[in-house]
Amino acid sequence: MSITEQPNDSFAGHSSPARKEPVVDDVALRILSVLRNNGRISMAALAERVNVSRASVYNRVDQMTKSGVITGFSANIDPGAVGLGICALVFVTVHPQSWNRFRAGVMQIPDIEYCAITTGEHDAMLLIRSVDIGDVHDFVTGVIAARPEVKSVVSVVVLDEVIRRNTVLPSDIPDRSSESRRLGMTRFTTAGTGRDGITTR
Numbered sequence: 606m607s608i609t610e611q612p613n614d615s616f617a618g619h620s621s622p623a624r625k626e627p628v629v630d631d632v633a634l635r636i637l638s639v640l641r642n643n644g645r646i647s648m649a650a651l652a653e654r655v656n657v658s659r660a661s662v663y664n665r666v667d668q669m670t671k672s673g674v675i676t677g678f679s680a681n682i683d684p685g686a687v688g689l690g691i692c693a694l695v696f697v698t699v700h701p702q703s704w705n706r707f708r709a710g711v712m713q714i715p716d717i718e719y720c721a722i723t724t725g726e727h728d729a730m731l732l733i734r735s736v737d738i739g740d741v742h743d744f745v746t747g748v749i750a751a752r753p754e755v756k757s758v759v760s761v762v763v764l765d766e767v768i769r770r771n772t773v774l775p776s777d778i779p780d781r782s783s784e785s786r787r788l789g790m791t792r793f794t795t796a797g798t799g800r801d802g803i804t805t806r
Contacts (some may be wrong), residue, residue, distance in 0.1 A: 625655060632657055635654075638677065644679070681771065689734035689736065690736070691734065693734075696729070697730070697755055700725075711729075714748065718734060
């Protein structure tokens with residue numbers, strides 16, 4: 606099951622990323638917490654788990670689906686069990702003025718499980734899976750590095766996926782405000798020219 610929020614458009618100057626107003630209340634968060642781990646649960650069982658009426662649960666799930674808080678229901682698949690035992694992260698630097706072509710291009714490549722435009726040294730990060738290391742090499746050199754928009758590529762093989770959560774909800778995150786005040790401000794590296802307006806849809 607995939608549950609996401611709409612992404613921020615950009616970083617606001619040199620400050621931390623803008624915080625969004627919550628789009629769901631405590632009851633909705635309890636519903637989402639159950640659904641992210643069991644998208645096939647019945648409305649009756651879900652209502653019992655979150656301690657609200659069945660009609661209320663049905664209406665809330667329907668509303669969150671229509672509003673885009675819940676983006677869909679799907680099976681969680683173990684990549685290794687279907688033969689994709691190798692996971693790699695590919696960090697890409699893109700030539701200036703090539704962002705739209707790069708973004709449109711990677712969206713058409715079925716090998717890519719995840720792509721994010723990033724701040725910092727590299728411009729984008731791709732997550733790919735393959736049968737063996739040779740396939741990773743073929744993908745990086747023959748598909749990504751071969752694209753005219755790409756300036757350079759760095760790839761790393763993932764040795765162990767320690768945590769793979771379906772979705773982190775606001776209710777999962779503990780309050781660390783006092784710790785942040787003790788440690789001082791965190792500096793975020795802003796996006797390079799052309800990257801700050803790129804978002805996924």
